[in-house]
Amino acid sequence: MVTDDINGCTGCANNGATWFSPSIRSGGFAFNGVNASLALGSFPYLANLPAFTLSVWVRPTFDASSSASRYVFSDGNVIQVFYLNQINNWRASVRTANGTYRVDTQGLTWSANTWHLLTVTYSGAEVKLYWDGALADSVPASGAVVSDSGASVLGVASVGGNNYIGGIDELRVFASALTAAQVYNLYVNP
Numbered sequence: 001m002v003t004d005d006i007n008g009c010t011g012c013a014n015n016g017a018t019w020f021s022p023s024i025r026s027g028g029f030a031f032n033g034v035n036a037s038l039a040l041g042s043f044p045y046l047a048n049l050p051a052f053t054l055s056v057w058v059r060p061t062f063d064a065s066s067s068a069s070r071y072v073f074s075d076g077n078v079i080q081v082f083y084l085n086q087i088n089n090w091r092a093s094v095r096t097a098n099g100t101y102r103v104d105t106q107g108l109t110w111s112a113n114t115w116h117l118l119t120v121t122y123s124g125a126e127v128k129l130y131w132d133g134a135l136a137d138s139v140p141a142s143g144a145v146v147s148d149s150g151a152s153v154l155g156v157a158s159v160g161g162n163n164y165i166g167g168i169d170e171l172r173v174f175a176s177a178l179t180a181a182q183v184y185n186l187y188v189n190p
Helices: 002-008 180-188
Strands: 013-015 018-019 028-032 035-040 052-060 070-075 079-084 089-096 098-105 116-123 128-133 134-140 151-154 165-174
Touching: 013 098, 018 035, 035 089, 052 070, 052 079, 052 098, 052 180, 079 116, 089 116, 089 128, 098 128
Parallel strands: none
Antiparallel strands: 013 035, 018 028, 028 165, 035 151, 052 116, 052 165, 070 079, 070 151, 079 089, 089 098, 116 128, 128 134
16 A cells, blocks of 8 residues: 555655545545645556556545546556546546546535545456445446556646645555455445
8 A cells, every 4th residue: 555655665755745644544645735745656556457456545625616626646647546627526547558548427526524435447348437435437448558657646647736635545556457346345444
């Protein structure tokens, strides 16, 4: 879990994020929405995978009426998880050898300062986005995840900007697409 182990992560750097405890598990990082981020250094976990799951707990200090985009996770321009203000919902973007695939939550409402689990799975046949353990959207997709030299970061877009505001905890990456039951289990047993 990167967000618990950032201090021992080779090449990782805390750029103004604040550690707090308690959180979902032992502690998480707070991001100020201006300039705080975590650089994840060499983050090879997703490159060239035929399937994966990325799961992260978020506690946004904004709600679905926010007028700014906010990046939670960005692995170059390959995999991104963020709040997209144009649709007032969350988006995951996955780039494979065969194209870029986007999935969105739809019609969500939430209260500021509440914890939620965002999970993206890619099976080699489709990309799915889950919110609090429930499937929000899916799209057909194919090809291995590509790799690029872009920065891997938490709390900001890999090219900078669109800073996240709120808490992030328990970033997890799996080298397979978890089933719906396994994703739900991540939600009920953090």
